Amino acid sequence: MFPAPLSLLSQMENFTYNSLTLQLEGLSVTKTNKYTVFLFLLLAYTFILVANVGIVILIWTDRNLHQPMYLLFCNLSLNDVMGNSLLVPRVIADILVPPSERLIHYYECLMQAFTTHMFGTNAHTVLMIMALDRYVAICDPLRYTTVMNRRMVVTLTLSAWGSAFVLVAVLLGLTIRLNRCRTLIMNPYCDNPSLFKLSCENSFISNIYGLTFTVVLLSSSIGVIILTYSKITAACVINKNKSLNSKALKTCSTHLILYLIMLVSGFILIILHRFPQYAEYRKISAILFNVVPGSLNPLIYGLQSQEIHRSLSHMFHMKKAAPTL
Template identity: 30%
Template sequence: MRNHTLVTTFILLGLTEDPKWQIVIFLFLFMTYVLSITGNLTIILLTLLDSNLKTPMYFFLQKFSFLEISLTSTCIPRFLVSIVTMDKTISVEACFTQLFAAFIFGIAQFFLLAVMSYDRYVAICRPLHYTTIMNNRVCTLLFVSCCLIAVFAICPGVIVSLSLEFCDTIIEHFFCDYSPILKLSCNDTRFMQLLNFIFAIFILLMTLALVMFSYGKIISTILRFPSAQQQKKAFSTCSSHMIVVSISYGSCIFMYIKPSAEERIYLNKGIAILTLALAPVLNPFIYTLRNKQVKEALKDIIKKCTSATSK
């Protein structure tokens, strides 16, 4: 009997075996998960309810928040349950479902960041044509395209992964990531690892090139503005997005630093925590605290809610 027919479950080792640290990790991840869901849902509700936020920029911000919720929800709740129940097993089907869902939402985020930078380029560099170029139909098509590209991008990985045979069941991670799973395979996976590396770099560099091109045009246009006040206002509309881009790309680029094997395991776990737990918390605060319109919309919603409850 072939080995892969015997493997029906994997064991996720998590972050640590120390019971004291397990409690700390649970409390930290639970708090960050609640904050990320609350923050991103707040942005989604504000963009749906406030008429002043019915613009392409906030449409894409709403979709980005949806992807943030989806990405963190694929991994963090399952890990929190495993800490409480002390059950580290996960079925092979659930593991691959988690893996491919995380890939889809993650890839879609990178393409959406590129689309959001293009939106800022059109708004600043071609303001007279902005409403014509970035109409509702175009915005919807751009978001749907980001999702479809992500789905089609992982199809080769899905097809190849289904043919893998596994000789071990212990995954050195807290969720089903691609590289730790490949290490369990009985097959020679060197080509798959190289292909995965090239594919990931291609996605990162292609979307980053689009972002850099857009912001190169934006900066050159802003520097030609006659007044410092106009320049400051234009930069402020892009600053939040630039911070989020830096966090998103910075964390993923560091995934491909190649120190020793043991150090890389802990590096990847740390970056995964940053990507799946911390970034979804930080991004809503970055967009709300640095955006006057969002803060005003939040104040208006709070006033309406308080006035309704007082009556």
């Protein structure tokens, strides 16, 4: 037997070293509770789709809701649908599959990682531009229609999605360059920390950028929220207008609740990533980070908005009256 050419050996080594087939650890469920978990996630995902898509359709079809506040909220609903649709169905399917058969292609894994980080980053950027909208509406109401015109809404929307895209693309770009020597993703789905943990190379740069990325994003969003709400509080105290204060309380409390839900669920996930001994809790929180905000956002916003209530009641009254015509 002649020895294989060096180039062939190199190709074989690269193929086994950077395997394109990865294994997802998934959720640790027993035979007795896997159907309960499956049903819970299926119902949650169905509700997320119906509620968020329904909100978007309602806002776009009702001209009375073509206001900056609701148009910007559509970004949050679209983000929830996108983030959950590319992650939750795969997690649901893996629950019914033995751990050894939870295989995923590397490129699909990259798409999942990109989606989950876009979901988290975009939630921050969208909630920041929604905070700016509330600031202008309450602190400078006479110029609100001039400042928050259609062009400004489009600009803010593109800046929110564009900045999130660039930040996440760089984050994953630094991870993709690393060679992989492991194949087990220790998570229910792929994300950047799980991907660079597959590498045996020095991931110092990826870690530093990931840490900087997180600090800058959280500092920016928390800073914008504190600044805008401080201005709004000052405006309410100075004006002493009951009508203005009531409007500010309703719209801002809704926005603040959405932000706090997203922030707390994100902080729990980030903290648990630093403690390997709580791996199961981290995996559960990773799922809830997508499911909880996506489920509560349309519910909280819909319950607090009188305009959405009015539009829904008008739509249902028309449906009831239609058979009698």
